[in-house]
Amino acid sequence: MGRWEPDARGRLAAAALALYAERGYEQTTVAEIARSAGLTERTFFRHYADKREVLFAGAGELEDLFVRAVAGAPAPAAPLAALTVGLDAVAEMFADRREFARRRHAVITANAELQERELIKLASLAAALAGALRGRGVAEPAASLAAEAAVAVFKIAFERWIAPAEEASMQQLIRESLTELKAVASGA
Amino acid sequence: MGRWEPDARGRLAAAALALYAERGYEQTTVAEIARSAGLTERTFFRHYADKREVLFAGAGELEDLFVRAVAGAPAPAAPLAALTVGLDAVAEMFADRREFARRRHAVITANAELQERELIKLASLAAALAGALRGRGVAEPAASLAAEAAVAVFKIAFERWIAPAEEASMQQLIRESLTELKAVASGA
DNA sequence: CACCTGATGTCAGTGTCTGTCATCACGTAA
DNA sequence: TTACGTGATGACAGACACTGACATCAGGTG
Incomplete structure (x- = not known):
């Protein structure tokens, strides 16, 4: 040894x-x-780096996976379609970690400092996604807005996915949130 | 004295x-x-409460103003229309504080801890807006998604508003961001 | 065998933040 | 006027997060 x-x-x-x-x-x-x-x-x-970061070691991998999937989406896809490819990849990555995600999320939601760290990781994710979209030819501010919207979809689907009674797959919940977003944005 | x-x-x-x-x-x-x-x-x-909070004393007032405007929007308005009323109120509140906003934002963007605090204030704002929408009869997850989208619109418009060369009014930039959001969300 | 490397331990120190008690001008009532 | 309560502040001690500097030591390499 x-x-x-x-x-x-x-x-x-x-x-x-x-x-x-x-x-x-x-x-x-x-x-x-x-x-x-x-x-x-x-x-x-x-x-x-600090007492909080120990809970966020996986954030970098999530970002890499998401960004690579968006960058590699079929060429003619519109911004939200490319982001959907990334969301599907993320859903697959989470599939078999539901209980771990529940325990970790319970700890984070119980403390404001940890929520702050989670939010900046999501902001970093949104910025990286916006960069990937720009790499696909999407202009600003459309790239940033689409990226922020995709992160919101992910966040809301994730929270539903780890809800106590929830049994639907993350991919299913993401599709539902995406549909809601489109309805909301076109409904006013 | x-x-x-x-x-x-x-x-x-x-x-x-x-x-x-x-x-x-x-x-x-x-x-x-x-x-x-x-x-x-x-x-x-x-x-x-801590070394960061000294820069965020105004966050509560912003949230109150935004939420009250959304809650008081005309009854038949769709979610995004009600949120637009709030965005207009916020734009008016910022109108004569552009230089102060620039100095404050420069300090915040230079430090990750301050960015974290800003993000949790925006998250609190989004949660409060979602609550206001639910009070208007909007169901979940539409309320949360619409609120997140509105905060994204505000954030992006604000960043453009304080850009060095920018001269357009915040209300104008908010309208442009809203238009972009609708286009992005319906374009896929 | 000598040397280097990398992960760890040890120790001293700075700065954030909290609990506790003392201080003191001001207002109020006897 | 005097006694007392109140509220904002100062003074002080302490816990804990985090950093820099140096020591230790098993294993690889020549």
Whole structure:
């Protein structure tokens, strides 16, 4: 065996989620997370920029997947059609992580600081999507507006998907939200 | 004259904006802001919950104005039409604060923590607007989607409004963004 | 065997934010 | 006038997030 236990990053993330869920984000110190993972506080900050970031390690992958799918959508597709290709790819990625998503989201919605971090990740996603659309020849401000709308669709579908009683697939919920958006935007 | 200089809150906000603009948000300590306003660090935290909030005192008023305008829109109006009434009210409120908005926005865009706070204020605004729409009989998820779309329109119009060369009125830019949104949403 | 590398530990320090108590001008009532 | 309450502030101690600097040590490499 190696000099250290493997996957320090993953152990820190798991310990953090467990402690945040058990006693709340504010009531958990970084030293406790590190100790729970068999490491020191200083090592925590070598793996994650701050106490919140430990919950958002997957945000980069989500953004990459979404952006690549949009960039690779069939050429003649309109902005919202290209974004729909990305939304479908994202839905597939989430499919088998519903319980994890529920636990993580419960922790985030219980704390304002964590919500702030989630929002800036979504804003980063929207900016990246707008960039992908511009790469497809979409002009501003249409690119940014379409990207913001797509993120809103994702956010609302996601919240429905993790609702306690919900059983519909994320892809189904995304399609429904998209339909609603089109109806709302054309209805005034 | 009173025992203390008047308007401690306002003096703190002015000192903070000036210092954040001059040397950057992270390079400014709360103790410096307080001293610049003739107060102590402890008093700063009695007026503002944290170092960021001092830049967002007006967010509550913006939300109140926006929500009241939407709630008071003519009864038969569709969701996006009611939101447009609110957007017009907001545009009027901003009209004579363009330079202040530019300075404040420059500080915020220069720092990720401040952007996070701005995003959660916009999310709070979107939630309040969705509530106002539900109060008008709009069902979910249409209410939330329409509210998110309206906030996106506001955000994009605002950014154009404070762009260096821009001279168009905020109302004009909001109308243009709304038109773009409708075109994008119906174009796929 | 000597050396380098990379992940970790240790320690000291800064800054944000909170709890607690003291201070003191002002208003009010006896 | 005097005693008392009130509210904004100051003073102080402390918890905790986060950073910089240096030490440690197993494993790979020459």
